[in-house]
Amino acid sequence: GQQLNQSPQSMFIQEGEDVSMNCTSSSIFNTWLWYKQDPGEGPVLLIALYKAGELTSNGRLTAQFGITRKDSFLNISASIPSDVGIYFCAGQPPNRGSNYKLTFGKGTLLTVNP
Amino acid sequence: SAVISQKPSRDICQRGTSLTIQCQVDSQVTMMFWYRQQPGQSLTLIATANQGSEATYESGFVIDKFPISRPNLTFSTLTVSNMSPEDSSIYLCSVGGNSGNTIYFGEGSWLTVV
Numbered sequence: 001g002q003q004l005n006q007s008p009q010s011m012f013i014q015e016g017e018d019v020s021m022n023c024t025s026s027s028i029f030n031t032w033l034w035y036k037q038d039p040g041e042g043p044v045l046l047i048a049l050y051k052a053g054e055l056t057s058n059g060r061l062t063a064q065f066g067i068t069r070k071d072s073f074l075n076i077s078a079s080i081p082s083d084v085g086i087y088f089c090a091g092q093p094p095n096r097g098s099n100y101k102l103t104f105g106k107g108t109l110l111t112v113n114p
Numbered sequence: 115s116a117v118i119s120q121k122p123s124r125d126i127c128q129r130g131t132s133l134t135i136q137c138q139v140d141s142q143v144t145m146m147f148w149y150r151q152q153p154g155q156s157l158t159l160i161a162t163a164n165q166g167s168e169a170t171y172e173s174g175f176v177i178d179k180f181p182i183s184r185p186n187l188t189f190s191t192l193t194v195s196n197m198s199p200e201d202s203s204i205y206l207c208s209v210g211g212n213s214g215n216t217i218y219f220g221e222g223s224w225l226t227v228v
Contacts, residue, residue: 033216040224041221041222042120045219101147101162103158104157105156107156107192
């Protein structure tokens with residue numbers, strides 16, 4: 001099956017710094033989704049991307065759907081302590097029979113030092 | 115986005131027993147899925163819950179171990195049968211299909227098998 005390579009695996013930053021993480025794949029996806037998961041909770045959708053080249057913002061978060069459809073990045077500007085958590089990328093493959101099924105990256109653990 | 119409620123949120127289970135997790139959505143949804151997240155890992159799709167018919171299981175997951183019901187468009191259950199410590203995970207209900215390819219998650223059911 002398709003696999004997503006998410007990096008970095010973990011990040012430890014100072015409050016106020018900007019953060020960037022990305023996901024790459026050897027095959028194309030139709031949709032890229034970015035989620036944040038707090039300990040003991042379910043993933044919360046941050047940003048959804050539906051078109052190659054699309055750049056979307058949600059507050060301090062910005063994500064882009066790569067033009068090749070094989071990658072996506074998520075940026076967080078001016079990080080704050082509540083940004084702490086695990087960030088997952090997820091992609092949906094183009095095959096009709098796999099519509100809505102998600103392939104997840106392994107996650108990026110973000111720690112913000114106040 | 116849909117409001118997704120899961121019960122139980124947490125449970126400690128005895129080895130060899132079975133537990134049924136419920137997922138209730140506040141609106142009718144086209145697609146419902148069940149994911150598993152083992153400790154420190156990413157999310158893995160168990161199956162697609164099909165309304166009025168048998169669920170579609172992913173490779174490595176079987177109906178005898180994870181029976182699923184979906185009697186209508188707002189409710190589904192996942193049973194984890196004959197549990198062993200390796201089944202200790204967060205089990206997540208997710209829904210999608212109503213607004214593009216966006217998938218939303220419930221808060222998860224954290225099972226610990228002792």
